[in-house]
Amino acid sequence: MDVPRILDAISSPADLKVLDNEELAILAREIRQEIVATTSVTGGHVASSLGAVDIIVALESLLDMPRDRVVFDVGHQAYAHKLLTGRREAFKTLRTYGGLSGFTKPSESPYDVHPSGHASDSLSIATGLAKARQLKGTDEKVVALIGDASLAGGMAFEALNYMGNEQLPLVVILNDNEMSISRNVGALMKHLGNIRANSHYREAREGLQAAMEQGGPAARGLLGFGKNMKESLKQMVIPHTMIYESLGIVCTAPIDGHNIAELRDVLSLVLEMDGPALVHVVTRKGEGYEPARRDPEAFHGTGPYDIATGRALKKPGRAPSYTEVFGAALADEAANDADVVAITAAMTGGTGLKTFAAEFPSRFVDVGIAEEQAVGMAAGLSSGGKKPVVALYSTFMQRAVDQMIIDVALPEANVVFAFDRAGLVGDDGPTHHGVFDMVYTRMVPNMRVLAPSDEAELVHALHTALVLEGPVSLRYPRGEAEGAPLPDVPEVLEVGKSRTVREGGDVALLAFGRMVGQVRAAAELLSAEGIECRVVDMRWVKPLDAEAIAAAAACRLVVTVEEGVIAGGAGEGVLEVLARQGATTPAVTLGIPDRFIGQGPVPQLFADLGLNAEGIAATVREQLKMKKRSGVDEMIELAKKHAGNPMADLTDREIRDFNESRYE
Template sequence: MGQRILDAISSPADLKLLTDDELAILATEIREEIVTVAAENGGHVASSLGAVEIILAVHSLIDCPSDKFVFDVGHQAYAHKLVTGRLEQFSGLRTYEGLSGFPKPEESPCDVHPSGHASDSLSVALGLAEARDLDHGREKVVALIGDAALSGGMAFEALNHIGQVQTPMVVILNDNEFSISRNVGAMVKHLGYMRATTQYRTARDSVQERLESSGPLGTALADFGRNVKESLKQFILPRTMIFEQLGILCTAPIDGHDIGALKETLRMVLDADAPVLMHVVTKKGAGYAPAMRNPEKFHGVAPFDIATGEVKKKPASAPSYMNVFGEALVREARRDEDIIAITAAMKDGTGLSAFAEEFPERFIDSGIAEEHAVGLASGLAKGGKKPVVAIYSTFLQRAIDQIIINNALPDLNVVFAIDRAGVVGEDGPTHHGMFDLAFMRMIPHMRVLAPSNEAELVHALHTALALGGPFAVRYPRGAGEGVAVPHEPEVLVVGKANVVRKGDDVAILAFGRMVGRALGAAELLAERGIEARVVDMRWVKPLDAKAVSRAAKTKLVVTVEGGVIAGGAGEGVLGELARQGLQAPVLNLGIQDTFVPQGKTDLLLRDLGLDAEGIAASIEERLARSR
């Protein structure tokens, strides 16, 4: 194979030396590299393929890292990584000790912030622009945000502020009609109407002609603004021009795969003395046919066969917790017509596809708006329904206030199904579900269940729906433990744990998926003459006070959880011991005061000392010190 242009790119500055035709060739090479690496490692393929030309156009016109290029979510950033000096490391994308799948400032000064959650880019970009203005700087600030992320409340708040302060910055709206599941909401309809209207396209062409024939930049931009703002409103209802009404100049839609058109428009708007929203229309998965046919599948995909696009099959294993939850909720909904399922743009990712198909009138996708989803649930509960809010742990963090004020304070019948709890693997620190145990157990009225296997998950969901009140049920990503799912779920006794292994030397109080690893540690300890009792605590809140007091009679009380130790279940056990006036040596195991990088879950748990060997070693060390 001959020398690629990509191989000669060591920094964004190199892009300035390329013609538009050479940039187009480079875009093809970048897509081939992304597909090749993602086929081995998995990743966010469709969104990154769709944004290649945008990223090349921006980097060819700004001076990164002095100028700032801010990504929203970061799913789109693979091309950015490839042209900012990380080509040699790119084969390690999303792997243990390799490159993060998201922008990460520790990797490159061109990565402005550790993006991973939607809708924050505009706030970050505005902050950078305001800091620049206070220092009388001249840096360019460009934010890239997808149409789905734009539906988030934080993005709307930022747009309102941007329109108010009128500081120069460029917002590139990557309009590809998809988020993870197909986008929903009024904003999408607004963008779709703009794309589809013949008069709008005619006006767009007129704008392009005006730009091409204009004189000095100032006059061109003034004409550009008047043309968009006035002539388009003759054809489209004024209320559809939401960005203009917020005080932000908005371009007509631009082909996001046309390097020349992108650079031409971007060159103009970068010199504007006011905020500009550049509306760019792209195709998710562009350049790779399987991803274009099925962008939802290739949003975040496991390793796949390049020729067919089919995910590489793994050896048969137990069903995933996600699917067990989804099937259990369908069975519950058949028995109770008041059950409503809610998710935030994650129908497939939370296992709710079957529910949505069978009960479409009882399924709600709020879009990327977790705060709204949780607030909506409170209203449904007030109206006599039983909402089940299924959201990844890392994203539920965005709605803590609504959980507390709208749901827990009035003591409503709402179930929070917390998916992807604990360490989740290759998506890294922005996606690990490290904090839900801590923030859920602090909330009055909230009861928290951490099932240890798929059967326990079915019982936990049934218990939450049967007993009512605010409930949290948290479960991990990936395959279950291979335990048979019960046909008839049970209502668990509130605050009662389950002893799964007897032993009187040490008591291991384990929560959720850590129960299996605690059992493995107990077997290792037994080989060394230490008999460990393993207790599946089931309830994080309320704790089983009797199980805690019995544990205090052993040589060492050990707590093991898959979240942060600070404020977590282990500290709850310490508090319970204090309330009972009991004194006992305690070892809290969990995630220390650190963020966890990306990598295979087993490797990360090993590094955290939360695999069977690590738990056993920590217990032995503590016992040795006690002697």
């Protein structure tokens, strides 16, 4: 018999208003149990969501939602929010194909304000909402929930400066758990640590103030040390909070983020303020589930796991991941070259750099969630004679494109960009698919771009990038590699030269990155039907192999296949080369269409997009069928037979056969 739960009676945040603090605490425990039960099957961002449960329960019990607006930074900590806003029954579909998003998504619910997925943008969104409130003359509440790691991002600081200067009516909840993906680093984190160490600041301040006010003339004379005694005492007892208050933002002392009663007391006060306030809440990632508490980095984003032990339920793999191969290869390069420096942005484990960090700690840099800083610093390291390798997820590199163009490419700095999670990433959906990097690197002067097709090619590509002068980027996907044997000694790849992996004269299939595997499988399917395909691993997105493209134009059809957006991508680059060469061979580009792609297993997404072997083969068949209907092949043959002769020189039978072929 199922035990009744408070959670089962909650259909919207309005239902929370009838619950007292004790009942809300019980609800929070039930929500954690539901999160663990669901993510053990679907995977997800477990530790961060568990840590934020009490904040979300306390906050949403006080608001009139969806009129009042809550903006989640990143959104991966919003699982409790989903369970409280009418999505309890659908929660079991979290991060599955066609199911609930793992992030907030306005098209999914009116309670979701912002389609989050990247860090540090919540405060800017909230300032816009608060400004709109001012302009409309309304009184809805605006709240932003941001983690301490995200607060270190430059965009967050820009928003803090603006909201303080404008005195916008909004509340910032700082969820301070000392973690992002990897453990937080930097001066701001030390600053927050000092504040946490002084958790009794508020009591000490109030006690000291009371003592002075009740004392004699000498004690009361201390009040003259500042125009505002509270600010003077803050400077005396704990100057650390002044970083926020100097911006004009009222900042609370740290409060327990797992004490719902205390949370509600403080939030009730700040929600009534007319200006900006920052509530400093200290939480623990993974709260309520011991395996996630012990290893919050492993449970930042995880696949299915065993609830009892927390161990991942992984299928036996036949090959290491691309990330693991990259990390090992970079450590090998560093062992042979003392100038190699690795830089990442709060994702040491995610980019495979744990080994590098352990073996070469002085040459490893984690800048926190600050991709612009990572790339700008890399430019400086290059100017100082070092060989920096910037390892980031493709989707997060997007925010540092300006630094890549001006700070790195313009001076031709020797910087290597290693883009992990390039291509479709599966369950995290459109905010995390790395499908734009070929466009934003290909457009930049002085940049060279590699797209290795397997793990062996990745090792060669990294070695090549470190040997070359000037900026080079290389991209590789998430997950298990192809099973190719790794080289004992990496090679230097010839710049702008592809490799042909299968010969054929009917159709030329030009593939980039891991799409080579899909294209080879498609060629096998077509060969069984009498259609012989040349398969070319293009290797380089920039510069493209013009000779290989010219040779492809001798076939009946050219097809490019890439795991990136078609608009401005590698395939369009091939079309540009064909046009410059004056080729008339029909060409088709396959890749990501001009829309955002949802979440789901990568094989399923490939099938939906026609990027698996069957889909590629189907495109080739259809294109050849269209060519036959249009008479292109026959016209080419006739042109070859009667080179230089007008149509009038053809026999009546040839003209009739040509016309009839167009309608077959």
